[in-house]
Amino acid sequence: MKRLISLAVLILAISLGLGLWSQNLQKSQGATGDNTLNFANWGDYIDPALITKFEKETGYHINLETFDSNEAMFTKIQQGGTSYDLTVPSEYMIEKMKKANLLVPLDHKRLTGLKNYGSQFMNKSFDPGNKYSVPYFWGTLGIIYNDKFVKAGEIQHWDDLWNPRYKNSIMLIDSARDILGFSLVSLGKSMNTTDAPTLQAAKGKLDELAPNVKAVVADEIKMYMAENEAPLAVDWSGEAADMLANNKHLHYVVPSEGSNLWFDNLVIPKTAKHYKAIYAFLNFMSQPKNAAQNAEYVGYATPNAKAKALLPKAVRDDRQFYPDNQTMAHLQTYADLSPKTVGLYNDLFLEFKMYRK
Structure with missing residues (x-):
């Protein structure tokens, strides 16, 4: 009887161990629970302090994975096996992703900050009406x-x-x-x-x-x-x-x-699963204070007009970067x-x- 009990305990321990290992593996692959946002972005293209701030304010956890080219990102999403909720393609890649049916249309009713973006950065030829994209940098x-x-x-x-x-x-x-x-x-x-x-x-x-x-x-x-x-x-x-x-x-x-x-934009790929986290992040990044902080960290020009107004005068008036x-x-x-x-x-x-x- 003791042997049977011991064997049962051993089997339970192995089962629990495998379950834990499986959960850890899922986490390492960016496949966690509903409180997660799986974000594929260019390297060093967001202020880490903003990730911390977002996680603290919302309770969502960001799994950040980086890529070094539009084509590499496109291939990973097209081949499947990823669970990205958001990614950041350039303008021509948005056209390519649309043709390949790799994008999910935005629900504009859930977006609270579109009014903050300059009109010259909206409704571009690569995405009329911003059906799929929110401006990120240009x-x-x-x-x-x-x-x-x-x-x-x-x-x-x-x-x-x-x-x-x-x-x-x-x-x-x-x-x-x-x-x-x-x-x-x-x-x-x-x-x-x-x-x-x-x-x-x-x-x-x-x-x-x-x-x-x-x-x-x-x-x-x-x-x-x-x-x-x-x-x-x-x-x-x-x-x-x-x-x-x-x-x-x-x-x-x-x-x-x-x-x-060029324009880089936030889009929802067809692999997306965590929509509450997605829209929480899109709205968080559209807040002028957060967008301005991100622009100062990254160094690229912000399309967020209200964020630009918060930048130091020497930056927003610099014709080298705001022609x-x-x-x-x-x-x-x-x-x-x-x-x-x-x-x-x-x-x-x-x-x-x-x-x-």
């Missing part, structure tokens, strides 16, 4: 220069980068769409060009830039520029803000002839291109990188 692509090596006013246009005096001086962000994009603008063409000969011409002009290119890298640009390792760089405005904060000799320019204007209307009028938003065209962009960019070696 920014531009531009040129960072170091005034220890480059005089003020010398760099105002994309074509200035081709000046022979900048041999082995320029750091480029490792992004096919952006680098081919500014070459297209320098030729007077659209950053959404699909014409193969025009793209070949843009790549040919990039080949002429190759002697001036010091490196094609990603996050390392911030370190190199902050430490005066290069006179020039092409990168996004938020990365530029981080660089400028660490080196008083750095400046950011958005060429007036045109550049990319004037004249510059904004010449900026272009990326469209969702066909897989064939995206492949062409990537192939040409790879050829350029190989050529410069």
